[in-house]
Amino acid sequence: MINLPQTDKKRVVIVGGGFAGLKLTRELERSDFQVTLIDKNNYHQFLPLIYQVASAGLEPSAIAFSFRRLVRKNRDCFFRMAELRHIYPERNMIQTSIGKVGYDYLVLAAGTVTNFYGNSDVEETAIPMKNVSDAMGLRNALLSNFERAMTCSTAEERRELLNIVIVGGGATGVEIAGALAEMKRFVLPHDYPEMFCDELQIFLIEGQDRVLAGMDKRSSVEAERSLKRMGVKVILGQQVKDYRDHAVTLADGSSIPTQSFIWVCGVKAAPTDLPSNLLGRGGRIQVDAFNRVQGSDNIFCIGDQCLMTADPAYPGGHPQLAQVAIQQARLLAANLKRMAKGEEMRPFGYKNHGVMATIGRNRAVAEVGRFKWHGWGAWVTWLTVHLMFILGVRNKALVFFNWLWNYITYDSSIRLILYAHKAKVVIEREEREAKEHLGK
Amino acid sequence: MINLPQTDKKRVVIVGGGFAGLKLTRELERSDFQVTLIDKNNYHQFLPLIYQVASAGLEPSAIAFSFRRLVRKNRDCFFRMAELRHIYPERNMIQTSIGKVGYDYLVLAAGTVTNFYGNSDVEETAIPMKNVSDAMGLRNALLSNFERAMTCSTAEERRELLNIVIVGGGATGVEIAGALAEMKRFVLPHDYPEMFCDELQIFLIEGQDRVLAGMDKRSSVEAERSLKRMGVKVILGQQVKDYRDHAVTLADGSSIPTQSFIWVCGVKAAPTDLPSNLLGRGGRIQVDAFNRVQGSDNIFCIGDQCLMTADPAYPGGHPQLAQVAIQQARLLAANLKRMAKGEEMRPFGYKNHGVMATIGRNRAVAEVGRFKWHGWGAWVTWLTVHLMFILGVRNKALVFFNWLWNYITYDSSIRLILYAHKAKVVIEREEREAKEHLGK
Numbered sequence: 001m002i003n004l005p006q007t008d009k010k011r012v013v014i015v016g017g018g019f020a021g022l023k024l025t026r027e028l029e030r031s032d033f034q035v036t037l038i039d040k041n042n043y044h045q046f047l048p049l050i051y052q053v054a055s056a057g058l059e060p061s062a063i064a065f066s067f068r069r070l071v072r073k074n075r076d077c078f079f080r081m082a083e084l085r086h087i088y089p090e091r092n093m094i095q096t097s098i099g100k101v102g103y104d105y106l107v108l109a110a111g112t113v114t115n116f117y118g119n120s121d122v123e124e125t126a127i128p129m130k131n132v133s134d135a136m137g138l139r140n141a142l143l144s145n146f147e148r149a150m151t152c153s154t155a156e157e158r159r160e161l162l163n164i165v166i167v168g169g170g171a172t173g174v175e176i177a178g179a180l181a182e183m184k185r186f187v188l189p190h191d192y193p194e195m196f197c198d199e200l201q202i203f204l205i206e207g208q209d210r211v212l213a214g215m216d217k218r219s220s221v222e223a224e225r226s227l228k229r230m231g232v233k234v235i236l237g238q239q240v241k242d243y244r245d246h247a248v249t250l251a252d253g254s255s256i257p258t259q260s261f262i263w264v265c266g267v268k269a270a271p272t273d274l275p276s277n278l279l280g281r282g283g284r285i286q287v288d289a290f291n292r293v294q295g296s297d298n299i300f301c302i303g304d305q306c307l308m309t310a311d312p313a314y315p316g317g318h319p320q321l322a323q324v325a326i327q328q329a330r331l332l333a334a335n336l337k338r339m340a341k342g343e344e345m346r347p348f349g350y351k352n353h354g355v356m357a358t359i360g361r362n363r364a365v366a367e368v369g370r371f372k373w374h375g376w377g378a379w380v381t382w383l384t385v386h387l388m389f390i391l392g393v394r395n396k397a398l399v400f401f402n403w404l405w406n407y408i409t410y411d412s413s414i415r416l417i418l419y420a421h422k423a424k425v426v427i428e429r430e431e432r433e434a435k436e437h438l439g440k
Numbered sequence: 441m442i443n444l445p446q447t448d449k450k451r452v453v454i455v456g457g458g459f460a461g462l463k464l465t466r467e468l469e470r471s472d473f474q475v476t477l478i479d480k481n482n483y484h485q486f487l488p489l490i491y492q493v494a495s496a497g498l499e500p501s502a503i504a505f506s507f508r509r510l511v512r513k514n515r516d517c518f519f520r521m522a523e524l525r526h527i528y529p530e531r532n533m534i535q536t537s538i539g540k541v542g543y544d545y546l547v548l549a550a551g552t553v554t555n556f557y558g559n560s561d562v563e564e565t566a567i568p569m570k571n572v573s574d575a576m577g578l579r580n581a582l583l584s585n586f587e588r589a590m591t592c593s594t595a596e597e598r599r600e601l602l603n604i605v606i607v608g609g610g611a612t613g614v615e616i617a618g619a620l621a622e623m624k625r626f627v628l629p630h631d632y633p634e635m636f637c638d639e640l641q642i643f644l645i646e647g648q649d650r651v652l653a654g655m656d657k658r659s660s661v662e663a664e665r666s667l668k669r670m671g672v673k674v675i676l677g678q679q680v681k682d683y684r685d686h687a688v689t690l691a692d693g694s695s696i697p698t699q700s701f702i703w704v705c706g707v708k709a710a711p712t713d714l715p716s717n718l719l720g721r722g723g724r725i726q727v728d729a730f731n732r733v734q735g736s737d738n739i740f741c742i743g744d745q746c747l748m749t750a751d752p753a754y755p756g757g758h759p760q761l762a763q764v765a766i767q768q769a770r771l772l773a774a775n776l777k778r779m780a781k782g783e784e785m786r787p788f789g790y791k792n793h794g795v796m797a798t799i800g801r802n803r804a805v806a807e808v809g810r811f812k813w814h815g816w817g818a819w820v821t822w823l824t825v826h827l828m829f830i831l832g833v834r835n836k837a838l839v840f841f842n843w844l845w846n847y848i849t850y851d852s853s854i855r856l857i858l859y860a861h862k863a864k865v866v867i868e869r870e871e872r873e874a875k876e877h878l879g880k
Contacts, residue, residue, distance in 0.1 A: 421577030
């Protein structure tokens with residue numbers, strides 16, 4: 001039972017509290033709508049920095065923000081921790097893991113999930129890095145592999161444990177490769193004096209012929225050069241065929257033994273039960289210039305989950321970036337308010353404010369309009385922009401403190417292998433919900 | 441395979457890196473011993489503050505400290521993440537989860553585990569709070585229960601979800617009750633405006649006739665009065681008989697419905713395979729005045745895991761406190777060095793530097809020698825002492841920042857329900873180790 005108060009206001013139900021869903025929620029504060037935000041977690045995640053959670057530079061709490069804290073100033077705004085199960089467009093209602101809820105406007109903003117391209121071996125064994133929980137899992141797995149390497153009995157197993165294979169040369173892959181290369185250089189020689197540091201090898205595998213394929217060619221060249229200088233083995237133009245018996249097989253038949261197999265090479269839109277004819281490339285939900293889902297006038301989709309081909313500058317759809325999500329959310333909020341006043345909605349046009357990626361200490365690549373730069377200046381820009389965009393004074397202060405500390409001491413000291421104990425009431429509740437879901 | 445380098449130095453193997461084991465390790469730095477510290481976690485935990493992790497005031501990383509970082513300055517000191525499985529005194533060897541290792545001196549410092557007094561219903565369902573992982577689990581469970589309470593369909597379930605029952609009125613029970621009472625007062629009304637705050641009830645159940653039974657009677661009275669003023673229902677002189685169907689049954693037949701059932705009412709020494717005739721009260725390993733295990737001249741036990749009745753001031757054994765552990769470790773380090781020089785060992789005598797407990801914002805009770813005080817002064821003493829004893833400048837700074845923030849804003853903002861994803865390589869490794877253990 002979703003338990004929302006009755007009101008005369010029209011109800012907007014937003015599914016997903018990422019950049020898009022959260023922005024929309026905040027833009028609709030103190031408006032003539034009752035807003036319900038649904039997310040399967042109780043916190044917003046600042047995804048551009050999860051790679052630093054994985055590499056033990058930041059704690060989850062520094063880049064996560066409680067939804068309840070975010071909505072608590074607004075009387076007509078509600079948060080519910082739940083997962084979307086079904087959409088009933090004809091009844092203006094959705095089914096969630098905690099019950100049904102009706103809507104006047106439904107906004108899908110559930111983002112993306114990791115794409116394993118149908119390879120079940122990879123899906124079962126690869127370590128994803130799509131959210132804070134994954135990032136914590138990756139950190140635990142890497143540290144646990146290092147510990148194991150100190151005590152394992154065969155050279156073969158030791159090699160598997162000390163090879164890290166990152167598949168995907170986009171921003172996430174480049175950033176995690178850079179962070180791990182720094183950990184190898186500055187932290188591990190002290191922590192593991194018995195490990196010969198050359199034994200730890202970091203591989204970055206990319207199917208296209210350059211890393212950061214979404215950026216300018218010069219940025220790709222610069223990023224590749226930086227990574228190689230830091231000791232990362234960059235393998236371009238190679239697809240991963242399979243992962244089995246602790247080894248990655250590449251398309252050319254070669255293989256790399258590893259127990260640290262990180263998969264960041266693609267995403268697909270979070271699945272819904274909307275008919276497949278409404279979906280486009282990467283499972284994205286096709287929307288018109290007003291982010292309306294085809295054939296509906298009160299279901300919208302914004303952010304990475306949608307595919308809009310109506311923007312003349314981006315006929316193939318927009319890149320899946322936070323900026324697009326935020327701009328779409330802002331426009332949709334304005335459009336909903338316009339509609340309520342009987343005004344015309346305005347179509348979306350994306351303004352690219354620039355893209356960036358960081359490659360470890362003091363190095364980054366940045367592109368803003370015609371300007372492209374790299375090195376220390378780009379790195380400072382990167383730091384500043386990310387610090388600005390993290391929500392909340394406390395989180396900004398924590399991230400800044402941690403960055404300063406790590407920069408000065410060359411030591412990211414959060415190297416704990418830690419899993420939360422799961423209480424039996426929670427396990428039982430999860431099992432019950434899963435069963436109810438299957439029963440339907 | 442434990443993989444330690446050969447050396448002429450005598451080898452000290454220390455099992456457990458709590459206050460006792462860690463202190464001993466550090467005291468033996470740069471000595472004529474080769475030291476190997478074994479712990480099942482890769483971090484030291486500052487247990488006096490785990491209740492603040494549970495109540496979302498601190499992150500685990502603020503009160504946990506990587507063992508590798510602690511031992512890295514010492515060339516003859518090694519850390520291995522492993523669990524003790526068997527002791528073979530006649531062969532001067534132990535079996536661990538990662539292999540065998542021989543010792544010249546073995547020091548058991550594995551502390552205590554939660555005591556469920558043989559009640560399997562309680563053991564299965566109660567939420568323990570004995571380490572950082574438990575504390576994270578408790579935080580997740582409480583927050584998840586609050587979320588559920590917002591959407592559950594029956595008044596009965598809602599009551600179960602909003603009753604918190606803490607069993608055990610020692611320092612941990614009193615401190616977590618105080619912290620949750622403050623959360624109820626300052627945080628929850630904002631986070632859950634739809635929850636009537638009176639609905640959330642906190643019960644503290646203690647079998648003896650007063651809380652803080654280890655402290656002076658006046659401290660007990662003061663603590664009880666403070667807790668009651670904060671809205672905690674304190675139930676004294678009542679044993680918990682059982683927990684079933686989401687309800688706690690007390691000895692007098694009454695019952696309290698709850699899904700947040702926190703068990704902090706007793707500990708027993710961490711079990712080993714030493715013969716049971718060597719054990720005393722609470723499963724503690726009996727030792728002589730030099731912390732030597734009976735019948736052995738090179739196996740020692742220090743800290744909460746041991747029971748020493750040879751100290752004339754404490755004929756019934758020492759209280760299980762950090763101070764005792766630290767003092768025993770310090771003496772044992774000195775005694776091992778004395779032995780190496782052919783000198784006589786010195787017997788242990790505990791010097792009580794005082795005990796304290798905090799009961800939320802601005803309130804604590806403290807006893808040092810004949811002096812007993814409470815209120816704001818005791819609270820400041822408590823803060824200062826704990827800050828001094830936390831390891832590492834970074835952790836001190838983080839804890840201080842968080843305390844200051846929470847104090848000023850009345851808002852501990854780490855209210856995330858977060859479980860780390862567990863990678864398949866890690867799951868497989870754990871299963872393999874568990875199987876090997878059973879097979880032996």
